[in-house]
Amino acid sequence: MKNKILIIEDSSTVSRLQQTIAFQSGYEVDVAMSLREAASLVKNSPQPYFVAIADYVLPDAARGESIDFCIRENIPTIAMTGLLSNAIREHILEREVIDYIPKENIQAFDYLRKLLVQLQKNASIKVLVVDDSIATLNYITTLLERHYFNVFNANNGVEALEMTEQHPDIKLVITDHEMPEMDGVSLTTHLRKNFSNENMGIIGVSSSDNKALSARFIKNGANDYLAKPFCTEEFYCRVLQNITLLEQVETIHRQANTDYLTQLPNRRYFFHVCKNMINKRPSTERMFAIMDIDHFKSVNDRYGHDIGDIVLQHSATLLQRHFGEQCIARFGGEEFVVFFENTSRNEALRVLEGFRVDLQDTAVSVVQATVKVTVSIGFASSHNLGLNELIKIADQRLYTAKEIGRNQIVSSD
Template sequence: MNKKILIVEDNKTLAKLIAKKLQSALGLTVDVAYSMAEAKLFIARYTYFIALLDINLPDAPNGEIVDFVTEKNIRTIILSGNIDKEFRKKILKKNIIDYVNKSGVDDINYIIHAIQRLQNNAKHKVLVVDDSRVFRKQMQTMLENLFFQVISVAHGEEAIGMLKSQPDISLVLTDYNMPVMDGLELVIEIRKTYTKNELCILVLSSNEDEEITALFLKHGANDYVKKPFSKEEFSCRINNSIEALENIQMITNYANRDYLTGLYNRRYFFDTINEYIDEVKNSGEKFAIAMIDIDHFKNINDTYGHDTGDKIIIALADILRSSTNPHDIVARFGGEEFCVVLKNINQYSAEEIFNRLREEVEKFSYHLKDDKYINFTVSIGATLFNEEESLEENINAADMLLYNAKKNGRNQVVFQA
């Protein structure tokens, strides 16, 4: 995504203040034009992520800048001192993101938050489900203007198929009355697979029956919006739903992740691996468990300090992450101790991966100041999972093999099938 913003504002003091705050808060490049003519020169030369426009300029007093910029497919937020409601409604009918009154510092803070929201929206997919092609197109335009990735389908059955092929969809917008599968049936079906913490559902319907609204909410809809609705209401409800989802996922992530490395923590490891063992119990799928420990880590802490020791742990975490597949499990158990599970693998491939991992660590150098470097090694104890023993017994076996690796001179892999 392009990270350049254009401000078009004839009040030079205000324009410079907004530009300074945006650059400080967002780290984005900001260009400032004081007239429509200057704006045209900037737009001819650069590509912009978003434009913030005043609508009363010396050479464009009647909002001509809005049509010019939106026709260039630049997303637009209006900054205006005009508080006339009818004028505001007229401008909001144009293909803009928002209309913000220029009344103080709080409005600048609102704009900063709005731009941060737009940047985050680009990470999310939204599925629109409605049997009206015109309405689907309208929703798609509004959502894409908010930077969402948008997919649209005509009814519930198509939506279920799309969710299976695109499991990373964050939000579903659905109508109520549709052929094949109506909106309520769709909500019920989605909630069999996705919880509210994993996927948001917003119902958009012209149905006035309050019992229907309650039914949707009881069966798992996050929100219910009655048609017709304003662009501002729609944007606020969409953004609020996505923010709530992000906050829940962030809290969940903090609970599951090690604070230092970002790897899974010990508690989450045991929850996940037990689920995986149940899944593959009858399939015959093999997997390997390894315990990994940094050699002479106490010496590193004593010689260079705990801050450097933490950086060595982070460096090892990065190597473990990059040396394994995304579906494998990599966890920090505590201190300098890690556990790695390689899924769907045989003895020879597992042993090869662990040896390659050990070599990657041995080749790595952590750069200190003054052109000094720290080299370190790891010892690894690994075993193929033995179905006749418990998870704890398998981990203890890997731990014993790790002890043997340490005892035999460190910087080695001891693997037992």
């Protein structure tokens, strides 16, 4: 079920733009041109609203009453207004809004788009807040939970390190400096021993008058710094900016490690992961299979490369279905590989045979034709050979499988 958004806006032009942004961001949309219409929609909606976009001035609500209404109804609210004054800004920010966006140019709507997309991601993003002041801890936690973040708390640096051990997927740490047992800069230094700034963002926070503290935080590995007291707008901008940068880095890494056509891990990532697996368990039996789609060149020559690509994607889907828990990759061209962990030789061969039969029996239907392919597989296992040696043996056995008729597994010489 899509998240539902309530747009309260009396300008049809602005409302249409907001609707387009909301639809493109994956929301189901309700629109009200007045506070009265909004109240009726909220009363009769069978599904609670995930978020509201409320205009400050409406025909029947000239001083932000629409914002107050949404907050009373427990609807997280983004306030937007075309009136640019400090008094109105302060009047809005006195309320518990998600954010305040002035409608002064097109960049405001680009920011709205980013915010609506991010809000739906935030429930899966873990943020750790570290502060020995209960009041500050609760305040920052409330701000983050208003944006749907999954928030964890720690009262000092030692507790924070324990929390990151329990939850190594924490994406952002917001830490005070002046704390007992371990201060914020020391915590940052310890965190950077285990988490790079590509995997975890750190924002230092302090009310200290020491102007060099921000530089100390950043030189010791923090991504950002906030001086207390801070305004909520700046807080949200910095949090969003740091999360966005982490996501962009993650996207770059994923693209670098993923085969574009099949969305399987690529050769580079396969070697990186498998070598780490071998280093962690040097005495366990390691098993490797290399497989090659039979007569694939003929598929491309007869049906065209577009159909060949569909066959590769189909094969990749079956690979994920059969070997989802193992390390798999597209090795290049029509070659795929599997590195087996936590399984027996017999079980590995059983699953490989299941994949071979499934591919053989499953047709790829396209407009021009129905295409069926088979696969030849070379398999090797050892307790002491390295990955490169295993690949060489399995590749020789793949060649043998091709030579003796294709569509089979060769697991011994």
